[in-house]
Amino acid sequence: MAGSGRVAGQSIQGLEQLDTMSNVQEGFVIKVHIGKATARFGRAKLIFILVDENDCTSDEIAVNPKPFDCSEVVVPMTQKKKKNMGSGTRIVSVKFCAGRTTKCFVKRIEVISKNISTNYSVLRLVAHRNWEYVPDPDTSLPQYNIPELKQKRQEELTDTRKHYKFKKTDGLPAQQVLTMPKEERFSIKYAMDIFGLFGKAQKRKTKKLKKLPDVKSLEDLKSLYGQVGDVEVVFDQPEGLTRWNLSNKQEMDLVFANQRINGLNPSIIQLCTDPEYIRKIAVSAETLKQFIGGMTIEQAIAEKCLYVCDLEILEDAKHKESCKLTCCCRCVPTPTVCAPIGLFFVDKKEGKDGILKPVAIQLFQDRAADNPVFLPTDGWSWTLAKMWFNNADAAYHQAITHLGFTHLLMEGVVVTTHRQLSRHHPIFKMLAPHFLFLIAINNLARVILVNSGGIIDSIMNAGVKGSFAIIRKRLTQWRMDVDGTLPVELVKRGVEDTTALPNYHFRDDALRVYDVIKTYATDYVKLYYKTSVDLQGDWEIQAWAKELTAKRDIENGGCGLQGVPGNGKLDSVDDLITILTSVIYTCSAGHAAANFGQYDEYGFQPNYPGLLKGKPPKTKTGHSENDLVQALPPVATILQTMAVTKVLSTKDTKSLGDFEEVPTITDASALPIVQSFRDNLAQVSKDIQTANYSRKYPYSHVDPYVVPNAISI
Structure with missing residues (x-):
């Protein structure tokens, strides 16, 4: 790239x-x-x-x-x-x-x-x-500056706060006011690259649209990729297409299960620990037996073989309204957003370590006659149910995993950092490379992606209205010390056991990156804070911590984050290290995992559909390939999805640890710590690339070579 x-x-x-x-x-x-x-x-x-x-x-x-x-x-x-x-x-x-x-x-x-x-x-x-x-030196804690420099720092911060201000967000994460500080703008080169990518993708979409009829079969979709006559390659084949094989239903089930642990949304799956939980799904224990290796439900739970993906948070979520225009024959009726439950089983009789397989899908939460449980033996109905499950998963992915809890959540942290930490503060210098272009890309997204009638409204069932409703609901539950701290979050879902749930490459790779970031944060923080007295006497970092937790939507600003270690008052160096690790991980590997595989997943519509027409299946019989085709949106929408996700999947900034774009760390005593950080990342990158040679489904989205420093796209 x-x-x-x-x-x-x-x-x-x-x-x-x-x-x-x-x-x-x-x-x-x-x-x-x-x-x-x-x-x-x-x-x-x-x-x-x-x-x-x-x-x-x-x-x-x-x-x-x-x-x-x-x-x-x-x-x-x-x-x-x-x-x-x-x-x-x-x-x-x-x-x-x-x-x-x-x-x-x-x-x-x-x-x-x-x-x-x-x-x-x-x-x-x-x-x-x-x-x-x-x-x-231009890196120092404020309490150790001479009086003139203390005053200079305060004057600079007072001036900075005039440009970095919070706006009312109506229950969404804290955000910068619409007026963007000049320092946050894209560089001329990066702006040209980004808009060039959008323009090129739009041009390619238009070329394809002129040459292709509506899709009549799933086979027709393949003509959307590669060359059209002597025209250049327009869209390359995404992984979703290469793995979609209707002639091998068992392989497709494995691909579907792999999306739960190594797809765009790998943090939903959780260990099932209560037999009573299965009662949410309208299927008998006897029926399930054939899909869980002949075990009883109690046995499968005792051996940590049963996992669930429950998207209950999508229930009753408001979604976009149908088009009210009468001039467009392509208008889609009011779309449905499912709130499904998926049951998965680790079959330890297959594969070296065991293989995750889908067992059952119920598309809505409440048991009902018109809400059947779909099973792997249900033919085309099962395939259609998997598409609707993935449509709901995509709604969660775009709203929460991607937009809400990387882009928007970190924007508030960026604003707080500029408002409370001087440019001379060591923590400002540490964080600055991980904030590159974040406010700028969010402002651009508000104009073309998440505006009313914009791209998200065009290519997602939930649309902007539904996405924001889901974010608001999840934000009341999110905590930095749990959801924002990867090792704790994995334990919360019961998926930390590598033997019980094998081939969870996201977990294994992301944990290694997280640990390297934590080591970097530990070494860097302890360079400047020799004792807790240094930390407690630093009024800038204390103001920063206080504003991270201060209530949103108040006149003086506030980030409104829950579960921030120290709860607004930093007495422990370890608490500061945890906060910094969470922020850097989220801005780098956390965002990369949610972002850079978008074209590979969304690029082939049946594989991970952002938009489906009609209603989810209410019966388990009578479905055919034609039902899958009829659920797909028009070609124009499919191509729009491909074009947008192709751009969003493009990396155009430096890799994690390469701070050339934002060279804030110049303190000679800190440079060896940065070099050690980069050396450790290089080793992790090498190990991931080696591991991918033997993985059935290679996973590279948190490889430090692939991961950028910041949320810049």
Whole structure:
């Protein structure tokens, strides 16, 4: 993928040996790293003043940086004031501003004098004659700053809060006001890439739509992929298509079961521990026996072989209304959103470790004559029931697993971090790479994806209205110390036992990534907080923790998160580590697991349908392939789903641990910790790729090489 950097073997930003060291024998070298360069007229211009340890200053030094690149300028001694600023002098701060006709987004500055290289993290838009000041070291806890710097930090935070504000969310996660801070905008390059991808996908969809009739059979769907005449490859074949094989019903059942543990929504399945729970499903124990290896229900539960996926939260969820226009023959009646229960069994007589198989599906919660339990022996009715189950699973996935509890939930954390932590705070510097473009992508989504009548309304049964209703319901239950802490969440669902539930690659791989992130957070936090006194005396981090838990929708803002360790007051370093691990994991691997497999799943409509027409089956007989075809939406909707999920599945930013895009961590004492983080991620990546060679269904969505740092798409 464009922009993705291999984790293994890369050096830390700022530690590389510079070829320019020979240029500083009689002066200095300034290296400027530009992010979002925005020159009003022509090329951007920056003006620098260097300050040394004796408080001597240089003359103004002009630099014309290249957009999206690193530029350097050699500053010979002839440009210095004739004070004691020699080439061996240590530079302790930098003042800089933009030229008269330009604005420039500066990522990082390096000042090199002989054998001394000093890094300054900036990450802000610099305007004309608005002098910015960056000290060295520029990473510190507020209580240990000199009085002038304490005041400067407070002034910066006061100004930042004018731009980062919470808006009323009506029961949704806390969000930034619609006015987006300039620092949060896409870079020019990334914006061009994103809109280019959307434009290209739309163009491909239009080409296909002109050449294809309505789908008459499932076989017809295959013509949506590959070439049309001499036209370029429009949509490649997703995994969902390659695994969909109607001639092998048993294999299709295994694919369906695998979606529960390694699909887009792998955190619903839970161990069944109570025989009484099975009473929710209208099927006798005798009927189930043939599907659970001849065991009784009690035996299957005792041996930890029985698992359930219960989407009760979708019951009575409001969903989108039918189209009221009379001019469109393709209008779909008011869609149905099921609230199904699926029963699954680990057959330990098959496979090396055992194989998960689907046993029964009930499409609605209440037992009723018109709500039968579908079984693997029910032919086409069983296949149709699996499609409707996946349609409900897709509603949950998009509303909760993806949009609600990565994109929206983390937006509030981004806003809180900017409002309460100075740019010089070590925790701000740690979190900043994991917030890249999050607010920008959420704003874009509000315009084209989750707006009324937008894409989600077009391709999902629940639509925007239903999705937001589901998010509101789930938000009242979500807790960071449970749902946001992966090892605890796995135990809560009873799926932590690798022997009882084998081949759960999401669990196994994600846990390794989580542990690496926790080790990184532990080492980094303990570098700055030697004792609990350091933590308790840090008023910025205490304000941050307080706002994370403060009630939403109040005038002074609040993130409204439940279950945050410390509950708004940080006395324990371990609590801070847990919070940071949760946030970084969610913004990286958590989002990647929910996002980057979208085209492979949604890209073949019968495999994981976002939108189905008509009503779910009410009987177990009389169905045929035609019923599956009739449930599919029009070709235009299918192609729209393919186009959108293809774009959303594209990675275009750096891999987890590669902080080149947001190089905030420049403290020399922290750089070895970052390198260790990257080395550990590289090993996990290598192990996952090796394991995938022998997996029946390879899983790579939490491979650190694939996982970006942030929710940027």
